[in-house]
């Protein structure tokens with residue numbers, strides 16, 4: 001009896017905590033989101049998931065507009081003023097510089113998936129290698145459990161540069177968390193920016209472990225029960241926030257002692 005009551009209280013507390021986090025994301029202002037998009041791009045560049053190209057976008061809450069890093073600004077030192085605003089029809093509505101050629105990738109996904117508030121496009125080594133070897137990504141580490149329903153592949157090696165390409169990519173993605181693009185890269189989605197950021201890192205980590213283990217022989221993967229437990233116990237807002245803060249601290253530490261221009265906003 002007491003045990004059941006305790007479980008109920010814990011369940012209610014967890015639900016309230018999750019609901020509170022979702023509300024907090026909805027209340028994110030355009031300005032705070034702009035800062036976070038720039039931070040995410042720089043941190044992904046530092047981790048090698050994006051380089052001279054690759055992008056992060058976020059849906060501005062309550063609007064049909066999206067923030068995305070500009071095409072030409074260097075990802076390593078990207079600032080909030082390097083973020084442009086586009087609407088879901090592909091029109092740039094604010095910001096200096098042009099939007100990336102592959103903005104259609106993001107727009108196709110946002111139009112098809114109302115639950116998605118952030119999209120990250122990477123050209124990462126390990127995850128992309130699976131499209132070259134024509135092998136499926138399997139959940140081989142606990143952090144890979146969020147991809148246990150599979151990572152589908154867009155079958156043409158090309159840039160996603162028009163509405164049709166974007167819609168086709170979104171169709172391949174379906175309800176999954178990530179989609180690979182043949183011999184090109186990946187698009188990873190999240191219900192909020194930090195979630196997409198951590199998921200993009202975990203896709204690449206899982207791919208790296210799978211490739212490394214494959215060198216030793218055949219590979220095992222998480223059981224359905226292990227997937228369920230890992231998703232329940234490790235894929236939570238506080239775990240995601242912890243990882244985001246780790247990479248924020250890592251960037252700050254790397255920049256310590258580096259002279260910053262007065263206009264820089266790290």
Ligand SMILES: [Zn+2]
Pocket residue numbers: 053054102121122123159184185
């Ligand atoms: Zn690309």
